Amino acid sequence: MTPNDTIRLTAPDGATATVALHGGHVLSWVPARGVEQLYLSPRSEYAPGKAIRGGVPVCFPQFAERGPLPKHGFARTMAWELMSQEQGKDDALAVLRLRDSEATRAIWPHAFELELSVRVSGRTLDIELACENTGQEGDAPLRFTTALHTYLRVGDLDAVSVEGLSGLRYFDSIKQAEALQRMDLLLTGEKGVLDLDRIYFDLKERPLLVTEDRRQVVIQQQGFDDAVVWNPGPERCAKLADMPPEGWSEMLCVEAANVGRPVELAPGESWVGRQSLSLP
Numbered sequence: 001m002t003p004n005d006t007i008r009l010t011a012p013d014g015a016t017a018t019v020a021l022h023g024g025h026v027l028s029w030v031p032a033r034g035v036e037q038l039y040l041s042p043r044s045e046y047a048p049g050k051a052i053r054g055g056v057p058v059c060f061p062q063f064a065e066r067g068p069l070p071k072h073g074f075a076r077t078m079a080w081e082l083m084s085q086e087q088g089k090d091d092a093l094a095v096l097r098l099r100d101s102e103a104t105r106a107i108w109p110h111a112f113e114l115e116l117s118v119r120v121s122g123r124t125l126d127i128e129l130a131c132e133n134t135g136q137e138g139d140a141p142l143r144f145t146t147a148l149h150t151y152l153r154v155g156d157l158d159a160v161s162v163e164g165l166s167g168l169r170y171f172d173s174i175k176q177a178e179a180l181q182r183m184d185l186l187l188t189g190e191k192g193v194l195d196l197d198r199i200y201f202d203l204k205e206r207p208l209l210v211t212e213d214r215r216q217v218v219i220q221q222q223g224f225d226d227a228v229v230w231n232p233g234p235e236r237c238a239k240l241a242d243m244p245p246e247g248w249s250e251m252l253c254v255e256a257a258n259v260g261r262p263v264e265l266a267p268g269e270s271w272v273g274r275q276s277l278s279l280p
């Protein structure tokens with residue numbers, strides 16, 4: 001099955017991105033003169049209420065299982081609306097929206113408006129997530145955790161390194177313990193025992209550099225304090241029905257997130273977070 005409602009963005013320089021209305025989910029990004037940069041599982045389902053496996057899931061208003069809501073919240077499994085789509089002089093942009101509905105209020109009793117802006121241009125993909133508390137004065141504040149859960153496509157995970165994390169404190173979700181990242185994260189040599197699930201706190205706007213042989217992707221974030229690095233490794237991957245058994249070796253999730261300190265918005269207030277991916 002393939003996704004039905006998708007938007008195809010093409011910048012004048014040939015850079016493209018594909019966005020599904022289901023989940024407000026970026027499925028593909030091909031920079032100008034480049035090849036696909038995102039991993040999308042060939043076994044992904046595109047069904048209402050199910051999350052797409054790969055691309056860039058939007059986790060909102062709850063990251064992972066850190067709260068009472070369905071895992072990673074509901075934004076990734078709901079239908080978003082297309083607000084606008086345009087090609088500019090040197091870019092292409094789409095804006096999608098998700099507002100509270102009976103279904104969201106049933107499990108999360110808040111008025112909100114989420115806006116996802118996806119822009120491609122040259123060798124850069126910008127994804128911006130904005131949230132407004134559209135409640136009335138006197139309503140309770142919104143409190144949420146969130147992430148842009150980007151699946152990078154890699155040729156061979158064994159040759160990948162991530163620079164920019166050293167010196168940060170992280171929570172290892174597998175060992176359920178905190179630790180300090182002493183040096184760059186090298187995935188080399190960890191094949192077979194790999195099972196990586198870490199929340200790095202307070203990265204703030206420090207850029208991350210993902211290198212695989214001669215390919216480099218620079219990841220920058222604003223409005224997001226934390227970063228999550230995830231790869232299920234072979235054993236966990238085998239248990240994921242929507243991933244092929246070898247899928248884990250072709251992807252690495254590097255996520256812009258707010259987990260350590262939830263975002264809190266009084267009625268009328270807004271928050272904006274952005275993740276930008278660029279090939280130098």
Ligand SMILES: O=P(O)(O)OC[C@H]1O[C@H](O)[C@H](O)[C@@H](O)[C@@H]1O
Nearest residue numbers: 051064071072173197228230253
């Ligand atoms: O399988 P999903 O619900 O899409 O979650 C996939 C992964 O997302 C994040 O990276 C979390 O840190 C992981 O703990 C989780 O396994």
